[in-house]
Structures are given as C-alpha cells and as structure tokens.
Amino acid sequence: MADIYDVVIIGGGPGGYNCAIRAGQLGLKVVCIESRGKLGGTCLNVGCIPSKALLHASHLFDAAQNEFASLGIKTGKVELDLTQMMAQKADAVEGLTKGIEFLFKKNKVDYLKGRGKILGKGKVEVELTEGGKQVLETKNIVIATGSEPTTLPGIEIDEERIVSNTGALSLKAVPKKLVLIGAGVIGLEMGSVWARLGSEVTVVEYLDRILPPADAEVAKDAERIFKKQGLTFKLGTKVTGVEKTKSKLKVNIEPAKGGDTETLDADVVIVAIGRKPYTDGLGLENVGGKTDKRGVIEVTDHFKVTDGVWAVGDCIPGPMLAHKAEDDGTAVAELIAGKAGHVDYNLVPSVVYTNPEMAWVGKNEEELKAAGVDYAKGKFPFMANSRARTNHQTLGFVKILTEKGTDKILGAHMIGTGVGEMIAEICVAMEFGAASEDIARTSHAHPTLSEAVRQAAMAVEGWAMQM
Numbered sequence: 001m002a003d004i005y006d007v008v009i010i011g012g013g014p015g016g017y018n019c020a021i022r023a024g025q026l027g028l029k030v031v032c033i034e035s036r037g038k039l040g041g042t043c044l045n046v047g048c049i050p051s052k053a054l055l056h057a058s059h060l061f062d063a064a065q066n067e068f069a070s071l072g073i074k075t076g077k078v079e080l081d082l083t084q085m086m087a088q089k090a091d092a093v094e095g096l097t098k099g100i101e102f103l104f105k106k107n108k109v110d111y112l113k114g115r116g117k118i119l120g121k122g123k124v125e126v127e128l129t130e131g132g133k134q135v136l137e138t139k140n141i142v143i144a145t146g147s148e149p150t151t152l153p154g155i156e157i158d159e160e161r162i163v164s165n166t167g168a169l170s171l172k173a174v175p176k177k178l179v180l181i182g183a184g185v186i187g188l189e190m191g192s193v194w195a196r197l198g199s200e201v202t203v204v205e206y207l208d209r210i211l212p213p214a215d216a217e218v219a220k221d222a223e224r225i226f227k228k229q230g231l232t233f234k235l236g237t238k239v240t241g242v243e244k245t246k247s248k249l250k251v252n253i254e255p256a257k258g259g260d261t262e263t264l265d266a267d268v269v270i271v272a273i274g275r276k277p278y279t280d281g282l283g284l285e286n287v288g289g290k291t292d293k294r295g296v297i298e299v300t301d302h303f304k305v306t307d308g309v310w311a312v313g314d315c316i317p318g319p320m321l322a323h324k325a326e327d328d329g330t331a332v333a334e335l336i337a338g339k340a341g342h343v344d345y346n347l348v349p350s351v352v353y354t355n356p357e358m359a360w361v362g363k364n365e366e367e368l369k370a371a372g373v374d375y376a377k378g379k380f381p382f383m384a385n386s387r388a389r390t391n392h393q394t395l396g397f398v399k400i401l402t403e404k405g406t407d408k409i410l411g412a413h414m415i416g417t418g419v420g421e422m423i424a425e426i427c428v429a430m431e432f433g434a435a436s437e438d439i440a441r442t443s444h445a446h447p448t449l450s451e452a453v454r455q456a457a458m459a460v461e462g463w464a465m466q467m
C-alpha cells in the first residue's frame with residue numbers, strides 16, 4: 001500500500017503549484033495533480049504570461065513605428081513577423097513551466113499528470129494521462145482547479161474565428177476587423193495587442209463604461225487614451241448574436257436599454273466577458289462541497305470546504321488573479337502545517353498591462369462614497385513628473401485616497417507608464433497601515449516615475465511641491 005500523503009493538490013496553476021512548493025518547504029508529503037500536461041495553469045499557459053509576451057512585443061512594434069523617430073532612432077521599414085512573435089511567446093511559456101517542474105523537484109513535491117477526482121474524505125482518484133488509474137490516500141485535499149472562459153448564449157466559440165482569451169493569444173494572422181465583446185482587463189489587453197499589430201478594433205461593452213472594477217476617473221482617462229490609439233467603443237451596447245458566413249462574421253448589436261439594432265462586420269470576434277470556476281467531474285459532492293449559482297466553491301474565511309478539504313484561487317470567491325491564487329495557496333499550506341494563514345483581498349493589487357498601464361489597490365472613490373466614508377484625495381499628473389517628461393511618457397496620474405482625520409491610506413489608483421510596478425509601494429504601505437504622510441516623507445530617487453507617488457501623497461494634505 002502506497003504512503004499516505006499529507007496533501008493532495010488538484011490543479012497545477014498558481015494556486016496549486018504555490019501551495020505545493022510551500023507545503024514541500026514546510027516538510028509536508030505533497031503531490032500535485034495536473035491534467036493539461038504542463039504546470040502553470042491558465043496563468044502560464046493561456047493567461048498572464050503569453051498575454052504579456054504579446055503585449056511587450058506588440059508595444060515595441062508600435063513604438064518602432066510611432067515613437068522611435070522622435071527619439072532620433074531611424075529603423076527603416078518595420079515589418080511584422082507574427083510567426084516569430086508567437087514563437088518567442090511559446091518560448092517564454094515553455095521556460096517558465098519547466099521552471100515549476102524544477103521547483104517541485106527542489107522542494108520534494110510529487111507531480112502526477114492526470115485528472116483528479118475526489119472519491120470521498122481523504123481519497124483522490126487520478127486518471128493518469130499515460131493511461132490507467134491510481135487512488136491516492138491523503139490527510140488533506142486542496143482543490144485548485146481554476147476557471148474557464150464564459151460565453152454568451154447562442155455564441156459558440158470555435159477558437160478560430162470566434163475566440164476566447166485562449167484563441168486570442170494564438171491567431172494565425174492579424175485580422176483586418178476585430179470585434180471585442182467585453183471591455184474588462186483581459187479584453188482591453190487583447191484588443192491593444194491586435195490594434196498595435198494592425199487590426200481595426202471595435203469594443204462592445206454592455207455597461208456604459210469600460211473596466212468596471214477600476215476607479216471611474218482612471219477608466220475615463222483610459223477610454224480617452226485608447227480612443228486616440230484607434231480603438232472604437234460601443235458602450236451601453238449588447239451583442240445579440242454572431243452570424244457566420246464563409247468569409248465574414250456579422251455581429252448583431254443593440255443598445256443595452258433597447259433601440260435600433262446594428263450589424264458590425266468582423267474577421268475575428270474575441271469573447272472576453274469573464275471567466276467561471278472550473279469544477280467539472282471533480283467529485284466535490286462526494287465530500288459535501290457546495291457551489292453558489294455561478295459555480296464558485298463555498299469556503300470559510302480560511303479556505304475550508306469541509307474537514308480535510310480546502311480550495312484556493314479562481315474557483316473560490318475573491319479577485320480572479322494569479323497572485324491572489326498564489327497567496328491563497330501559500331496560506332492553505334501554512335494552515336495545514338499548523339501555522340497562521342490569512343489573505344486580505346482588499347490589499348490584492350490589480351494591474352492592466354496596456355499602454356499606459358493601470359494599477360489600483362484598496363477602495364476606489366465610488367466605493368468610499370457608497371460606504372459613506374469621509375475621505376481625502378491627493379492627485380499628481382505624470383505631466384509634472386520630470387522622468388515622465390524626459391521619456392515622453394506624460395499620460396496619466398497617481399491618485400491616493402485616505403481617511404479624513406487619521407490620514408490612513410484607503411486606496412490608490414494609477415494610470416501611466418510603469419504603474420504596474422509602482423503599485424507595490426502602496427501595497428506595502430497599506431499592509432503596514434501607513435498614512436499618506438509616511439509616503440510623502442519617504443525619500444524617492446530622482447528622477448524616477450515613482451516620485452509621482454510621493455507627490456500624490458503630499459497632495460493629500462495640499463503640499464505637493466512639483467505642481
């Protein structure tokens with residue numbers, strides 16, 4: 001009879017693999033089961049990493065055509081080699097997935113390729129990829145099965161012409177006309193890539209604004225900038241169907257509140273309306289696990305589904321982000337090892353990797369107003385930041401929100417070059433319960449973009465010195 005595991009993890013994405021590595025570090029006997037044949041989950045294989053590889057390459061392609069000349073760099077004719085752009089993306093993914101296999105070995109984590117199914121308390125059956133079945137016995141089961149794309153009723157994704165975020169990362173040619181359904185983070189990142197590579201992009205969004213979770217002021221500025229970059233927005237509009245002809249797609253739209261219908265021509269349609277938890281064939285019911293009507297697994301504040309069964313990442317409540325899944329997984333490994341483990345979802349940052357980037361953490365102005373919080377606000381534009389001006393990257397601003405009276409930071413909202421890195425400073429400050437004055441009185445190197453964060457913190461109490 002095989003040994004009994006301390007932890008069996010189902011799913012090898014950021015939630016599962018980080019849980020496995022931390023459990024290994026803590027001396028637990030752990031195995032991770034993954035069905036896609038590669039570790040890294042959605043994030044490494046069809047999410048964060050390939051999308052960032054294409055965003056980076058397409059940004060340079062755009063910059064070479066539209067920015068380099070003004071910096072005194074003559075490039076001659078710039079041409080797109082889409083095959084090579086996709087190959088460098090695959091290379092980045094391959095290297096990173098292999099890296100996780102190395103980390104598993106280093107931390108004595110067993111890795112099984114196959115599909116896991118919970119048979120009951122302490123029992124997981126694995127349908128092995130290489131054939132056959134194996135039943136594992138364990139003291140703890142961690143569900144880290146992640147999420148999958150959702151679509152609209154009547155719109156069938158074929159991953160060739162009507163694509164989800166997965167197909168959108170592997171198009172074989174640049175579509176002339178691209179319709180993007182959904183103006184959320186993933187949609188806008190994908191729309192930016194293909195617009196930079198030459199597509200005419202129309203974004204159809206049901207709500208009357210883009211980026212619903214972002215601060216409204218940031219979203220408004222982003223919309224203005226994206227329009228200048230050539231994206232067309234149809235806001236407050238719903239897609240009622242997509243008709244396929246041999247050569248074209250016809251996207252039928254109408255105002256969300258009702259009214260005249262319109263048809264948009266497209267070569268490719270990207271459906272980016274969100275993702276839903278993935279729990280197909282998992283056997284959750286065999287341990288009394290429950291999901292809500294969206295399929296989200298119900299857990300306690302400390303990730304428990306039921307005794308000896310835990311769940312982390314995209315399949316439980318909270319932001320569907322890789323670093324949130326990572327934090328969940330780490331916390332569960334620590335809880336199983338008898339340590340403390342907790343994640344504050346209010347301090348999980350969000351980043352949109354467009355150009356310029358957007359980043360935020362904590363509460364936005366709309367949320368503070370709705371909660372009746374008396375808040376103060378400090379704002380500083382990159383136009384007044386010396387490094388931004390030197391680099392001709394003056395779009396956007398930093399906004400810091402604090403509690404009136406205590407000056408405690410409640411949230412920060414940024415749009416501008418490099419803000420995806422700069423938001424980490426605010427996360428650390430908020431973890432320590434900092435006031436805006438703490439940031440305002442902290443030395444920031446000159447000339448850096450992060451001086452804008454310091455100036456925004458000064459602006460909260462009205463003493464921004466560079467504007």
Ligand SMILES: Cc1cc2nc3c(=O)[nH]c(=O)nc-3n(C[C@H](O)[C@H](O)[C@H](O)COP(=O)(O)OP(=O)(O)OC[C@H]3O[C@@H](n4cnc5c(N)ncnc54)[C@H](O)[C@@H]3O)c2cc1C
Nearest residue numbers: 011013014015035041042043047116146313314320321322
């Ligand atoms: C296009 C795109 C871009 C994104 N960009 C970002 C970004 O920039 N930053 C960010 O933070 N987040 C980003 N995300 C979100 C991020 O990818 C997810 O939040 C993250 O991957 C969730 O991690 P997870 O471990 O919960 O699930 P997943 O990464 O989905 O991993 C779950 C794994 O479990 C496996 N699995 C499922 N069922 C079973 C089973 N029964 N047996 C065995 N294996 C199973 C699946 O094959 C999968 O590999 C992006 C997502 C997409 C789609």
